[in-house]
Amino acid sequence: MLSKRCKYALKAMVCLARVYQKGHMTIASIAEQENIPKKFLEQILLELKRVKLVNSKKGLAGGYYLVKDPSEVSVADLHRIFDGPIALAPCVSLNYYEPCDDCLDEQTCYLRHQFIQIRDKTRKSMSEATLQRFIENE
Amino acid sequence: MLSKRCKYALKAMVCLARVYQKGHMTIASIAEQENIPKKFLEQILLELKRVKLVNSKKGLAGGYYLVKDPSEVSVADLHRIFDGPIALAPCVSLNYYEPCDDCLDEQTCYLRHQFIQIRDKTRKSMSEATLQRFIENE
DNA sequence: TACAATATCTATCGTTTTAGTAGTCTTTAG
DNA sequence: CTAAAGACTACTAAAACGATAGATATTGTA
Numbered sequence: 001m002l003s004k005r006c007k008y009a010l011k012a013m014v015c016l017a018r019v020y021q022k023g024h025m026t027i028a029s030i031a032e033q034e035n036i037p038k039k040f041l042e043q044i045l046l047e048l049k050r051v052k053l054v055n056s057k058k059g060l061a062g063g064y065y066l067v068k069d070p071s072e073v074s075v076a077d078l079h080r081i082f083d084g085p086i087a088l089a090p091c092v093s094l095n096y097y098e099p100c101d102d103c104l105d106e107q108t109c110y111l112r113h114q115f116i117q118i119r120d121k122t123r124k125s126m127s128e129a130t131l132q133r134f135i136e137n138e
Numbered sequence: 139m140l141s142k143r144c145k146y147a148l149k150a151m152v153c154l155a156r157v158y159q160k161g162h163m164t165i166a167s168i169a170e171q172e173n174i175p176k177k178f179l180e181q182i183l184l185e186l187k188r189v190k191l192v193n194s195k196k197g198l199a200g201g202y203y204l205v206k207d208p209s210e211v212s213v214a215d216l217h218r219i220f221d222g223p224i225a226l227a228p229c230v231s232l233n234y235y236e237p238c239d240d241c242l243d244e245q246t247c248y249l250r251h252q253f254i255q256i257r258d259k260t261r262k263s264m265s266e267a268t269l270q271r272f273i274e275n276e
Numbered sequence: 277t278a279c280a281a282t283a284t285c286t287a288t289c290g291t292t293t294t295a296g297t298a299g300t301c302t303t304t305a306g
Numbered sequence: 307c308t309a310a311a312g313a314c315t316a317c318t319a320a321a322a323c324g325a326t327a328g329a330t331a332t333t334g335t336a
Contacts, residue, residue, distance in 0.1 A: 001222060001223050001225065001226060001227065001228070001295070003293090003295085004229060004240075004294075004295065005294080005303080005317085007226075007227060007240070007249075007291060008240070011240075011249070014248065014249075022297095026184065026310090026311065026312085027311085028167070028310095028311085029264045029314075033239065033300060035241075035298065036240060037241060037295080037297085038273060039296075040295065040296055042299085042312080043296090045311070045312090046312090046314085049313095055311085055312095056312060056313090057304090057311085058302075058303045058304060058310095058311060058312045059302090059303050059304025059305060059310070059311055059312075059315080060237070060252055060303095060305040060306070060308095060309070060310050060311060061304085061305060061306090061311080062303085062304075062305090062310080062311045062312060063311075063312085064312090075226070075252070075256065076148075080291090082331085084139060085139050087139065088139060088140045088145075088213070089139065089140060089145060092178075099143075102142075102145075102146075102171060102172065102173045102174060108276060109296080110152065110272055110273075110276050111145075111148070111149070112274065113274055113275040114213070114267040114271055115267075116200075116274065117208075117263065117266075117267070118260075118263045118264060118267055120270075121260070121262075121263040122256075122259070122260055122263065125255065125256045125259040125260065125261075126256060126260045128255075129252040129255070132248065133252055134248055135248075136253055137248060137251040137252065138248050140324070141322090141324085142323080142324065142325090143323080143324080148330060164281090164282070165282085165283075166281095175324080175325065175326085177325075177326060177327080178324065178325055178326085180283080180284085183283090184284070185286085193281095194280060194283060194284095195282085195283085195332095195333090196281095196283045196284080196331075197280095197281070197282055197283075197331095197332050197333025198279095198280070198281050198282060198333060198334040198335065199281085199282080199333085199334060199335090200281080200282045200331095200332085200333075201282080202283090207291085221291085222325090225282090225324055226291060226307045250309090254299090
């Protein structure tokens with residue numbers, strides 16, 4: 001399951017994708033439209049700004065807007081930012097590799113092979129779910 | 139990511155799968171072999187017994203053993219037991235359906251379609267990772 | 277029959293994560 | 307100058323996670 005943070009981030013990103021290169025949206029308008037607590041959304045958008053997926057303009061008539069093309073941002077990206085590795089275990093993660101503390105020898109670990117297969121398929125399906133796709137399906 | 143509970147459960151199940159219809163294993167021997175805290179594993183095996191994936195024999199020469207064939211238990215099953223829904227949101231879960239609290243109208247939810255596609259692919263890859271497969275890859 | 281090895285049950289606990297809320301400060305268009 | 311916007315810092319309640327502790331029940335074997 002996605003955390004609420006991640007789901008809210010996705011919804012906000014889809015909102016911004018709809019006005020990509022056409023305009024911007026305020027935190028308040030996204031929050032209201034998507035039924036997200038405003039102050040919580042504020043934090044989420046700040047994080048998205050930190051990782052350079054969005055940018056913002058302060059002051060009157062300010063707001064947030066997408067930096068990348070909607071076809072270049074996917075659920076996989078947001079999952080990694082807010083919910084961490086897509087893989088089932090740290091030792092098979094490409095982006096967040098870490099040895100497992102209970103695993104004595106990684107090379108002979110009998111979980112590895114299946115975990116890698118699941119990871120590859122999950123990565124693929126999450127990467128295919130781009131913001132663009134979400135908009136197309138409306 | 140899988141929780142430790144779930145990963146430990148999987149390891150224990152694979153251990154039991156190796157001796158399926160040949161014998162049983164004690165909590166202590168699984169814990170030692172797989173580097174799992176014994177008392178924690180104890181709870182996990184009790185849960186697996188509750189859902190009828192394993193059974194046990196008390197007393198001297200007792201232990202745990204698989205109830206189902208190793209080809210009939212998969213990562214998907216264990217994920218559902220210990221880590222909940224495989225789907226990215228409760229509203230697209232087949233086994234744990236619940237409406238999302240931030241979703242105003244499920245029928246017109248623009249996340250649904252992509253989420254269902256991801257769910258189906260993830261379910262498939264996790265269901266294919268049966269205990270049997272883990273053993274074959276050794 | 278006693279005992280040792282096993283599983284079972286119930287409770288507790290420290291830490292981290294989650295999902296927020298509150299309040300203040302900064303920037304900027306009009 | 308001011309109202310409307312984002313930025314920043316701090317805090318908090320509740321739940322989940324990853325265990326640990328201790329007492330009880332069962333059973334094969336000597």
